[in-house]
Amino acid sequence: MTPLAVALAQPNGASNGATNGAPRAQTKNGVVQGLALPSGVRSFRGIPYAAPPVRELRWRPPQPATSWQGVRLADRFANQCMQARPFGDMMFRNAGVSEDCLYLNVWSPPNAAPGARLPVLFYIFGGGWIAGDGSEPRYDGESMARRGIVVVTLSHRLGIFGFFSHPELAAESPQHAAGNYGYMDQTAALRWVRDNVAQFGGDPAQVTIAGESAGSFAVSAQMASPLAKGLFARAIGESGAHFGTSAAVPTREESERNGVAFAGRVGATSLAGLRALSATELLELSGRPGMPRFPANVDGLFFPKAPEAIYGAGEQAKVPLLAGWNSEEANGRGLVRGEPTADSARAVFARLFGARAADAEKAYPLGSADEIARSLTDLASDRFTGFATWKWLEEHARTSGQPVYRYLYARPRPAPVEAGVTANLAGGVTRGGPGSAPPPARGAVHSAEIEYALGNLPLNKVFGWTPDDFKVSETMQGYFANFIKTGDPNGAGLPAWPRGGVTNGQVQRIRIDVETRAEAEPRARYQFLDQPAAATRP
Structure with a gap:
């Protein structure tokens, strides 16, 4: 016992x-x-x-x-x-x-x-x-x-x-x-x-x-x-x-x-x-x-x-449902070998989507090197958790008659305070010398939002939290607390969070970061993944 x-x-x-x-x-x-x-x-x-x-x-x-x-x-x-x-x-x-x-x-x-x-x-x-x-x-x-x-x-x-x-x-x-x-x-x-x-x-x-x-x-x-x-x-x-x-x-x-x-x-x-x-x-x-x-x-x-x-x-x-995901749930480097290029990205599209590879490039554009890296990271993140969470919101909004509130969490964690500790792409930490972990992420990795949402930054001693991090935490925890109390995340002192239903094909979500704001959901991307022929391997 x-x-x-x-x-x-x-x-x-x-x-x-x-x-x-x-x-x-x-x-x-x-x-x-x-x-x-x-x-x-x-x-x-x-x-x-x-x-x-x-x-x-x-x-x-x-x-x-x-x-x-x-x-x-x-x-x-x-x-x-x-x-x-x-x-x-x-x-x-x-x-x-x-x-x-x-x-x-x-x-x-x-x-x-x-x-x-x-x-x-x-x-x-x-x-x-x-x-x-x-x-x-x-x-x-x-x-x-x-x-x-x-x-x-x-x-x-x-x-x-x-x-x-x-x-x-x-x-x-x-x-x-x-x-x-x-x-x-x-x-x-x-x-x-x-x-x-x-x-x-x-x-x-x-x-x-x-x-x-x-x-x-x-x-x-x-x-x-x-x-x-x-x-x-x-x-x-x-x-x-x-x-x-x-x-x-x-x-x-x-x-x-x-x-x-x-x-x-x-x-x-x-x-x-x-x-x-x-x-x-x-x-x-x-x-x-x-x-x-x-x-x-x-x-x-x-x-x-x-x-x-x-x-x-x-x-x-x-x-009522409030749900979302992070800006770097997974990194595009997991889809390709070496540094991402337009050619290596197109090879990924061909492998995952076959005859629809050209449509994939419209949803995940391949322009500059930064855009290629961003698109591959978006695709990796969508395949990991983003699309599944989006589909959940979609179906619940369609069949429940209840409000849904959508978010994208985008605040990257600060650097760890301990020498030899690397925050890795999976959301965890690795202790060791150079080369012992993947390169640090540029976005908000999987699980990064938890301490912010629940107000627990001081309990995590790994990272060097800044005033901006506490600002983000105050915003996100405020949204969560309001929703828990009323079913609506909005409240005094917080940027307006639009109800995330579909109106004339347009959907708004809240982007949570140092400067939190409403933004249009990149709906075409998820609709592309939602087509049966676009089903991807896990």
Whole structure:
């Protein structure tokens, strides 16, 4: 079990309050005691929202958490879910990894009494469904809580623990479903918020789900799933959604074939044999080169059909949506060898688009050397997350009747402060001498906006933040806070953010930078990628 102490100081059902300055809250499962931060924000860490998914509960939907007597200490982050360390920009504030990991964290504004009915931000971390955790400093909720918002972050199952499918799993499921356990963990945490957040001053009718990268995909997934209907009122997505060829969700049968292939390669003849493996063994085996990967799938339970079909039919949650991506989600140098030239760019177009290569050049023009580099970076970024996020906004605007707000985040990070550290094109950092990392990016790389949006620049000591960075953060956090409170990002002191619907073929988005402004969306580019013949390989 995760070493979160349970002190028997008071009987279960004690009223909210503080002991020696430590705040308490009554949840459905028992009383928790958190921390009073110097800012007055109250922090509760490591609250269980579901039973530990171990032994016979491995690869099953999350089950209810066990109640406790007395007061449970919620003063430290619980262990993160099983994962390796593939990303250099992840910093954690817990002891390590465990299969017992279904816990969440709450930050409550100063003096937020039960029943205060404050807006709630439920933030889902990124990390490619294989890494990440709600304890990371960049997702810290204190700054948003100082703005009058209750913040919740969580851990959920990842990789083979969160998305594994196998025919035996479908056979033992009442719904004949298999996989998507990580997504169902998120839904279970949202149900916990519905049932408990009022005791922390939050309003269960004013929950905004938000996330970045895999967390943004998760937001699009929760909006699509019937299991999550009615659990949130607004949504924010940063760089990613389950749309487009590169983000397509396979069928359960396809995913089950991967599960059978994996079991065969590790010598497990049954589901019982796979469950008998230790969590460490399973993590190591699944991470070996050439092993199958386990994405979300159309399982018939969480996803009754493909997400794009759900949105296309207008069956998703009909809530206001704010979403966008960054100016350098990926760099064009990943598409060519050596320095980009018009000839090497045209070779890329021919490989990706065939007979439509000339049309590609109209969408991604090849003039000067700078324009060639910019166009290839735009194309790489669009193929990575930009097009999928654009398509999400398009379909939701078309079928929901709800407002959508579109952004492009364009502020490059400043240089790192530590000698020998390079901010790389993937959004992480690399330590070492010259030549140990790709050249630094010129735009806003993948994940660069998180600390700005959540007001957490001071918690990231890698970069030398400037007054301009804090200006951008104040703008972006202000937009997010307004949207979380009202469903509209606009507010006093902020450049006007146009509602991003289509009017006479024109769409406006906000470009977030030192000088934030509205601009026309380069719509023809995304429409080119949206044509079936232009489908690209992932």
